Amino acid sequence: TSPCDRPVPPTAGLSHDKWEIDPAELHLLEELGSGQFGVVRRGKWRGTIDVAVKMMKEGTMSEDDFIEEAKVMTKLQHQNLVQLYGVCSKDRPIYIVTEYMRHGSLLNYLRRHETSLGANVGLLLDMCIQVCKGMAYLERHNYIHRDLAARNCLVGSENVVKVADFGLARYVLDDQYTSSGGTKFPIKWAPPEVLNYTRFSSKSDVWAYGVLMWEVFTCGKMPYGRLKNTEVVERVQRGIILERPKACFKEVYEVMRKCWAHCPEVRPSFRVLKEQLISVSQGLV
């Protein structure tokens, strides 16, 4: 069969170094938005494959360290992880090329579809389970996300939800984002050991996952409302946790609460969380 007929595995044959993409083979299309790093655009790779291209604003990330890590990231492959296809690192700005997710961030999707989603707790639970499967895969590979939240998950066709930007937080140079005292640090998704010692682990990802579940079952509300970061830190230190969302029935809230155990060892693993959520969803039928 001609090469065009073969299904193209996501990262095979991208170029000499598997993770290096030739920019000449990328055709950039409309802007999807801009994030911490600069502009993100939709694109076509080799004329056919839909991709998202993050164009990294100079000075926003430690590029050489990231390019080294990209070799590892391209090997992380799971149906609930946004696949990193590779990078264009020969010129500046560098491009990060991933699979394209047509419905954008989970947070915006929840807010845009609040009415229909609010009535469909089965679908909300299914979205949480999909994120949990992606995170259980990262946990199995001893890979810590460091900024799991609904804003960093993406939605594709047929309500597919995938975890994005795993591990990327390590390469952000803006210390307003990286230090827990900074204005851009994701305080509301951080457990006590991260607030006090910046001690990240898969169990700190589990705490963030509990907050993501709360975001899903409130269809995208801001955790702790308009409380200032200092007030949130004070509450978390005192063991005050987020209230049960109206759309969330008791068994699901019990799972969320376990993610917010003060002591990381007491929190369940993503592997255990996945089993618990799947059995709750089977109880729904």
Ligand SMILES: CN1CCN(C(=O)c2ccc(Nc3nc(-c4cccc(NC(=O)c5ccc(C(C)(C)C)cc5)c4)cn4ccnc34)cc2)CC1
């Ligand atoms: C009908 N609706 C119309 C409006 N809409 C869109 O415009 C829309 C459609 C698709 C979109 N898809 C993607 N959008 C993005 C995207 C867009 C803007 C910003 C970002 N995020 C970032 O740039 C970013 C995220 C996290 C981080 C740290 C390191 C802090 C964790 C740093 C930077 C991503 C990335 N993608 C990767 C795969 N698919 C996408 C994004 C938006 C959604 C559909």
